[in-house]
Amino acid sequence: MILAFDLYGTLFSTQIPGVPREVMDSWRRKQLEYTWRSTLMGEWRDFDEITRMSLRYVREKFNLQMGDEVLEEWRRLKPFPDVEALQNLEAELWVLTNGVERTVNQILRDAGLIHLFKGVFSAERVREYKPSTKLYKTFQGEVGEGILISSNPFDVAGAKRSGMKAVFVRRGEFTLADFMGLEPDSTVDSLWEIQRKLIG
Amino acid sequence: MILAFDLYGTLFSTQIPGVPREVMDSWRRKQLEYTWRSTLMGEWRDFDEITRMSLRYVREKFNLQMGDEVLEEWRRLKPFPDVEALQNLEAELWVLTNGVERTVNQILRDAGLIHLFKGVFSAERVREYKPSTKLYKTFQGEVGEGILISSNPFDVAGAKRSGMKAVFVRRGEFTLADFMGLEPDSTVDSLWEIQRKLIG
Incomplete structure (x- = not known):
């Protein structure tokens, strides 16, 4: 069984200590907007660049003095505590992410998690961001049929x-409407439930 | 000279009387998000449907009782006062919009503006939303080289x-970063400046 984990927001928290929630939400939202716009315009910018561009946006919007050290913090995000549950999963684990492969490998190394994964499959490989079907289809074509696990x-x-199964990890507020009619095969409240739900 | 005007936010205000600013901003943001996600997933939903889906999202998010009558209000948006400036423009005017062609024609008729435009060119025609380059390129291929005017x-x-010229109409807050390095050929504070800036 192949399990493909999303990274930002699913394995790792996207909150940075000291950055106000409102600023962080705006930054994260703009970061995603830029991934979508960049894909639609056929103008590839890697996720590190997208992250810098969206930081520039929030700086201008909120008139912040926040320096580039916050980008360093973004590269030192912390895993959620329930990531521990992955240690005992009897499956082939992958990371399927918008993130830059090198950057994500470094984050996983720093968190002592890299040994858990067979590999990192990045949007870089197809130069289109989630939810472009090209990314999920290419993953399945190259790695095999898998189940996405994402918050x-x-x-x-x-x-x-894209014809892939999906488990939704309920990490915080969400609305049913936000699946746009494409709802998950199952929903869990924590990664601890994965073993029981999927592997039994 | 061909001038292609964006509708929502440029010719018409996207504020609805009685809907709190926070709710309206969230609705509008989600509406755009859904246009991008729908295009990336190759799952076409027309803009009226996207508008309903995003309304459902804000209802669930803010736990609102707001009924479907607000969708009627959305179909009765008001033009900005400076739209009057279009009366005397010596150019061929088009509307280039994400909106459903039928719906947009009705909005223009209701506002007494339809006679100003040679036509409405909708994202429906290519089944991809802005900023998909396919839309702007198809517009230029079918209608001719034009200048986009958008806020x-x-x-x-x-x-x-997409190789089209563009004028930015500064309607409210914006940040330079938000152009993602693709900045307008010129910027105006009101549609009254179009005649002077473009046609002279």
Whole structure:
């Protein structure tokens, strides 16, 4: 069994200590907007660049003095505590991410998690971001049929639309409407439930 | 000279009387998100459906009792006062919009503006939303070389990326970063400046 985990928001928290929630939400939302716009315009910018561009946006919007050290913090995100559950999963684990492969490998190394994964499959490989069906289909073509595990409704919907199974990890507020009619095969409240739900 | 005007936010205000600003901003943002996600997933939903889906999202998010009558209000948006400036423009005017052609024609008729335009060119025709380059390129292929006039930075960037000229109408807050490096050929504070800037 192949399990493909989303990274940002699913394995790792996208909150940075000291950055106000409102600023962080705006930054994250703009980051996603830029991935979508960049894909639609056929103008590839890697996720590190998208992250810098969206930081520039929030700086201008909120008139912040926040320096580039916050980008360093973004590269030192912390895993959610339930990531521990992955240690005992009897499956082939992958990371399926918008992130830059090198950057994500470094984040996984720093968190002592890299040995858990067979590999990182990045949007870089197809130069289109989630939820482009090209990404999920290429993953399945190259790695094999898998199940996406994500806390992002747009990610779940994209996988479903691409013929991939998907588990939604309920990490915080969400609305059912946000799946756009492409709902997950199952929903869990924590990664601890994965073993029981999927592997039994 | 062909001038292609964006509708929502450029010719018409997307504020609805009685709907709190926070709710309206969230609705509008989600509406755009759904246009992008739908295009990336290759799952076409017309703009009226996208509008309903995003309304459902804000209802669930803010736990609102707001009924479907607000969708009627959305179909009765009001033009900005400076739309009067279009009366005397010596150019061929088009509407280039994400909106459903039928719906947009009705909005223009209701506002007494339909006679100003040679036609409405909708994202429906290519089944991809702004800023997909396919939309701007198809417009130019079928109608001719034109200049986009829009208050939406993602729209300006999409046009520029597609080899179309673009004028940015500064309607409210914006940040330079939001053009993603694809900046307009010129910027105006009101549609009254179009005649002077473009036609002289």
